[in-house]
Amino acid sequence: MDLAEILHQSEIDQIVRTKKLVFHTAGDTGNFKNDLQLQVANLLRSDAEVSDPKFFYHLGDVIYDYGEDREYPDQFYEIYKGYDVPIVAIPGNHDGSQFSGGPDSLVGFMTNFCDSRPRLPLSLRAIGMAFGRDTMTQPNCYWTLNTPLFTMIGLYTNVPSGGVVREPHEGAKYVPKAVCPLSDMCDPTLLRSPREWTLANPITTMQCTAQACTGSVQVRSRWPARSIASPGRCTSG
Numbered sequence: 001m002d003l004a005e006i007l008h009q010s011e012i013d014q015i016v017r018t019k020k021l022v023f024h025t026a027g028d029t030g031n032f033k034n035d036l037q038l039q040v041a042n043l044l045r046s047d048a049e050v051s052d053p054k055f056f057y058h059l060g061d062v063i064y065d066y067g068e069d070r071e072y073p074d075q076f077y078e079i080y081k082g083y084d085v086p087i088v089a090i091p092g093n094h095d096g097s098q099f100s101g102g103p104d105s106l107v108g109f110m111t112n113f114c115d116s117r118p119r120l121p122l123s124l125r126a127i128g129m130a131f132g133r134d135t136m137t138q139p140n141c142y143w144t145l146n147t148p149l150f151t152m153i154g155l156y157t158n159v160p161s162g163g164v165v166r167e168p169h170e171g172a173k174y175v176p177k178a179v180c181p182l183s184d185m186c187d188p189t190l191l192r193s194p195r196e197w198t199l200a201n202p203i204t205t206m207q208c209t210a211q212a213c214t215g216s217v218q219v220r221s222r223w224p225a226r227s228i229a230s231p232g233r234c235t236s237g
Contacts, residue, residue, distance in 0.1 A: 001139055003147040006086045007054055015054070016148045022051045024085065027059025030075050030094055041079045048085055056085050057152070060092025062109065067095035069108035072123045076112070077131040084132070089113050090154040091141050106141055114138045 004012050015021050024044055031037045044056065063071045080087070095109045112121055115135035124130055138154075145152040 001088075001137075001143055001145055003054070003145060005137075006088075011054060012148065019149065021147055021149050022053045024048070024053045024056040025059060026056070028061040028092065029058070029079075030061045030064035030092075032064070033074060033079065037075075037079060041083065044080075044085075045083050048083060053085055056083075056087045057154070058087055058089035060090050060156075061094045062089055062092070064094050066097045066099050066102055067091070067106065067108045068103060069111050069123050070126075072108060072112055072121060073127060073129060073131075077121065077124060077129075077133055080133065081131040086136070087133075088136060088138060088143075088145065088154065090143075090156045096156075096158060109141060112136065114140060 003015075024047070026040060026044070029037055029040060047053070063075050089109075091106060091109045096105045098105050112123075113136045115137055118134035118137060120130060121133075121135050142156040143154045145154065
């Protein structure tokens with residue numbers, strides 16, 4: 001998919017002219033409107049007024065515990081009411097989880113993020129509510145997002161519970177073998193090109209240009225808050 005399919009042309013022109021693209025990224029936000037989830041949403045809204053992010057890249061686990069469509073009103077649409085930023089996402093293990101007698105894996109995610117056209121979500125129509133956000137039209141639960149400054153890959157690994165770590169296949173010379181801790185910077189040789197990177201920080205605001213990607217990370221879970229800034233490198237946690 002192309003960023004021009006999500007944003008107005010004037011915003012694309014601004015990115016090209018300034019050579020800067022700001023976006024938010026976070027993951028594991030699914031819950032039942034607890035304090036941490038509400039704090040994260042409030043931080044996103046507040047920062048959006050200052051940094052003007054063009055989209056929010058959700059890193060998965062949008063909905064707990066089984067990714068059901070009926071949970072989207074409470075855990076997603078109402079939470080991000082007033083956050084007027086497009087949201088693209090990949091599923092987490094909870095989004096693809098199933099329980100006995102429940103819907104097939106990823107039905108809720110595909111219904112809300114991979115619709116054929118933007119529209120009022122089925123789950124909101126069923127309860128007669130609207131929170132100002134239509135369904136997203138991603139091509140699938142995994143995707144490539146082309147922007148004027150870089151290409152972003154959203155990868156749904158669908159691995160067994162607990163995950164799997166394997167050596168990269170021959171030819172995948174730039175796949176990192178380990179995730180960098182938040183306190184360190186990734187070796188720039190792990191980048192496929194100067195304009196392609198993967199981000200995995202809990203709550204991050206990224207400012208990206210053709211030469212550099214800098215970010216402010218606010219971690220609201222078990223890690224203390226910290227900030228990072230590194231020209232031409234990726235950061236991961």
